[in-house]
Amino acid sequence: MSQSITVSWSTVDARYSEASVLDKLSNHDLILRCQTGLRPDRAAFAELLRRYQNQVERILYHLAPDWGDRADLAQEVWIRVYRNINRLQDPVKFRGWLSRIATNLFYDELRKRKRVGTPLSLDAPRTLQDGQMDWDIPGDTPGPEEALTTREFYEQLRDAIADLPEVFRTTIVLREIEGLAYEEIAEITGVSLGTVKSRIARARAKLQTQLQNYLDA
Numbered sequence: 001m002s003q004s005i006t007v008s009w010s011t012v013d014a015r016y017s018e019a020s021v022l023d024k025l026s027n028h029d030l031i032l033r034c035q036t037g038l039r040p041d042r043a044a045f046a047e048l049l050r051r052y053q054n055q056v057e058r059i060l061y062h063l064a065p066d067w068g069d070r071a072d073l074a075q076e077v078w079i080r081v082y083r084n085i086n087r088l089q090d091p092v093k094f095r096g097w098l099s100r101i102a103t104n105l106f107y108d109e110l111r112k113r114k115r116v117g118t119p120l121s122l123d124a125p126r127t128l129q130d131g132q133m134d135w136d137i138p139g140d141t142p143g144p145e146e147a148l149t150t151r152e153f154y155e156q157l158r159d160a161i162a163d164l165p166e167v168f169r170t171t172i173v174l175r176e177i178e179g180l181a182y183e184e185i186a187e188i189t190g191v192s193l194g195t196v197k198s199r200i201a202r203a204r205a206k207l208q209t210q211l212q213n214y215l216d217a
Contacts, residue, residue, distance in 0.1 A: 022043055022044060022047045023047065025044075025047070027048070027051065027091070027094060028091045028092065030044045030047055030048050031044075031048070031085065031088065031091035031094055032091060034048065034085050035085060035086050035088070035091075040082055040085055040086075045082060045085075048081075048094075049078055052095070052098055053074070053078075055095070055098065055099070055178065056074050056077050056078070056098065056102050057070070057074055058177060058178070059099060059102045059103065059106075059173060059174075059177070059178065060073050060074055060077075060102060060106065062158070062161055062162075062169070062173040062177055063102075063103070063106045063166075063169060063170065063173060064106060064109075065158060065161075065162040066162065067109075073105060073106070073109065074102075076105055077098075077101055077102050077105055080101050080105065081098065081101060084101075093184075095180075096180060096184040096187065096188060099174060099178060099180065099184075099188055100187075100188040103170055103174070103188055103189070106170075107166070110166065156210070156211060157207070157211060160206070160207050160210045160211060161173065161207070163210075164203055164206065164207075167189075167199060168199050168202060168203040168206070169203070170189060171185055171189065171196055171199040171200050171203060172199075172200060172203040172204070172207070174188060174189075175200050182196050182197060182200075185200075
């Protein structure tokens with residue numbers, strides 16, 4: 001009996017020690033551990049999942065806000081990552097690679113469902129600087145009314161993004177939500193750098209038009 005307890009506590013201590021070590025490893029080192037051997041190291045992979053699961057969920061949330069099975073899609077993303085992580089040549093590019101997998105899965109599912117949306121016109125002329133849109137509402141300590149306004153704003157922002165055609169939604173999510181560089185977005189979406197910049201500018205113009213009342217507040 002006592003021997004069994006000793007073995008169990010030793011196992012727990014070993015796992016706790018390993019988790020503590022993994023928690024201190026860089027993303028680069030975790031990925032290298034996952035690429036060693038025939039299959040990814042499970043503990044290292046679990047730590048990567050813990051660090052990046054919010055990114056995957058955030059991308060899918062903005063790309064498919066009305067899909068009720070996003071949790072299943074997120075799980076499928078990580079299955080694809082697990083199966084293909086050995087193909088990632090540069091661990092530094094893991095974040096963009098992960099975004100590409102999530103984005104590609106979204107379009108795979110979109111084609112399967114034959115979901116055709118009504119295209120919106122984004123051709124209205126507007127001169128924009130190629131900078132970030134200011135989506136923050138001023139105020140150091142918002143009161144109840146300001147908090148309500150902020151919540152309403154982000155709900156409107158979410159709906160406005162959801163209304164964009166898929167190609168524009170993808171680029172604006174990767175840029176404004178994920179903060180990826182234009183070059184990374186071009187690589188993920190498979191289009192030219194100029195096309196990426198054009199899509200982002202047009203998407204920003206559409207969002208700015210829909211959210212103008214909040215931006216002027």
